[in-house]
Amino acid sequence: DSGVTQTPKHLITATGQRVTLRCSPRSGDLSVYWYQQSLDQGLQFLIQYYNGEERAKGNILERFSAQQFPDLHSELNLSSLELGDSALYFCASSVVGGVGNEQFFGPGTRLTVL
Amino acid sequence: DAKTTQPTSMDCAEGRAANLPCNHSTISGNEYVYWYRQIHSQGPQYIIHGLKNNETNEMASLIITEDRKSSTLILPHATLRDTAVYYCIAVKWGQGGKLIFGQGTELSVKP
Numbered sequence: 001d002s003g004v005t006q007t008p009k010h011l012i013t014a015t016g017q018r019v020t021l022r023c024s025p026r027s028g029d030l031s032v033y034w035y036q037q038s039l040d041q042g043l044q045f046l047i048q049y050y051n052g053e054e055r056a057k058g059n060i061l062e063r064f065s066a067q068q069f070p071d072l073h074s075e076l077n078l079s080s081l082e083l084g085d086s087a088l089y090f091c092a093s094s095v096v097g098g099v100g101n102e103q104f105f106g107p108g109t110r111l112t113v114l
Numbered sequence: 115d116a117k118t119t120q121p122t123s124m125d126c127a128e129g130r131a132a133n134l135p136c137n138h139s140t141i142s143g144n145e146y147v148y149w150y151r152q153i154h155s156q157g158p159q160y161i162i163h164g165l166k167n168n169e170t171n172e173m174a175s176l177i178i179t180e181d182r183k184s185s186t187l188i189l190p191h192a193t194l195r196d197t198a199v200y201y202c203i204a205v206k207w208g209q210g211g212k213l214i215f216g217q218g219t220e221l222s223v224k225p
Contacts, residue, residue, distance in 0.1 A: 002157065033212065043158070043201075043215035056210040090157050094211060101211055105157030 003027065004106035006091050012112045018079040021109045025072055025093030031055070032074040033094075033103060034066055038087035049074055050096070081113045115214050116141040116204035123220040126196075132189040134219050136202030139183040144207040147178060149187045151198040152218075158201065161187065192223045 003026035013019055025032050034046040045058035049068035060066075063081075068074045078085060088108045094101040119137040126132040138147065149161040162169055162176045164185070169176045175188040189196055201218040205211060 002159075004157070031211070035213075035215075037155075042217060043152075043213075045212045045214060048210050048212055050210070056212050058212060058214075088155060092157070102160035102163070103158075103211065103213065105159065107157055108155070110155075 002104040002106060004091060004093050004104050006089075006106040006109050008109060009107070010110050010112070012114065013081060014114055015081055015083060017081050017113075018077065019081065019111065021076040021078070021089050021091075021111075023074045023076070023091030023093075023106060025074070025091075026104055029093035029095055029104070030072065031094045031096060031101070032068055032072070033092040034060075034074070034076050035090040035092065035105075036087050037090065037108075038084075041087075043090075046076070078111070083113050086111055086113045115206055116145050118202045118204055118216055120200070120202050120216065120219045122217065123222070125222050125224060126189075126192045128194060128223055128225050129191055132192040132196065132221060132223065134187040134189075134200050134202075134221065135184065136187070137184045138202070138204050141182055141204050142206070145204040146207070147176065147182075147185050148203045148205050148213070149174070149176065149200060150203065150213070150215075151196075151200045153195075153198040158213075158215075161200075163205070192221075194223050194225065197221060197223045 048056040092103040148163040199218040
């Protein structure tokens, strides 16, 4: 158990819909990362937040957005869903963020878009 | 960020050392070498990281060549539970620590 929790575990929805994935980091961790893992693209970095502020952005689509709240939990919002958005979405947290701070990954949310 | 190259798959006998190679010939002076692994579809797990010195922890050892163009992750006594995909990643100082995963090496530990 990494100490990072993600909800829900599984999500099945239809194309065109909007969903919200939630992540609670380990106690004391200020930095949260989101990653997407699909069969054809592998594990891809989406976005990072540090203490409520966006810190780095990767291959995140404009239809996707994220935020980190004052209590440090984070949400990833996916809208206008397409079949290709079906994937495992992982959240990770680290103490500060950056080299020297290992990332602890949650169990993931499996999103299926039908 | 430096590109890393790893073999697609490797086998190892249970109880023997597993040596996983990684090439990172374009690594820059401010890039660290990190290793993570992913067991089945679980979240990736941190193993070890280093800059230029060899490193050891309770999970593994990391050997980095003097020119830093390649490294080897060593699992000293592989068990069936070490069967996973192992990722070697170059992480640049000052960029927040985001991980850019490649294809990794699928390690199968066999009895």
